[in-house]
Amino acid sequence: MSGGVEPGQVTIVRGMVLALAPLTLVNLLVTYELAQRRFGITIPLVLCVVAYLAGAMRWHATPLQIVAVLGVASFSALALCLTVLPWRRTSAKEQG
Numbered sequence: 001m002s003g004g005v006e007p008g009q010v011t012i013v014r015g016m017v018l019a020l021a022p023l024t025l026v027n028l029l030v031t032y033e034l035a036q037r038r039f040g041i042t043i044p045l046v047l048c049v050v051a052y053l054a055g056a057m058r059w060h061a062t063p064l065q066i067v068a069v070l071g072v073a074s075f076s077a078l079a080l081c082l083t084v085l086p087w088r089r090t091s092a093k094e095q096g
Helices: 007-035 042-058 063-084
Strands: none
Touching: 007 042, 007 063, 042 063
16 A cells, blocks of 8 residues: 555554454454343453553553554453353253
């Protein structure tokens, strides 16, 4: 787009792709849970947003630091959303 590629741009774009990848699964989980009228999944998201904002305010000297904070926040959001899901245990009767 700009006619040339700066060496640092490639690293930042790769980092952003990796940092944003978990958020696609978070979006899927949140959409499903909200459609089921289960709003408990929003609590971990609010915590991760606050953590991201605090981290970005603390570590923002370089763009890669902001990407790293985003990566930590998005992986944390995915992990916390998975722990909040209502996991159902199936008994031996239900399985077969």
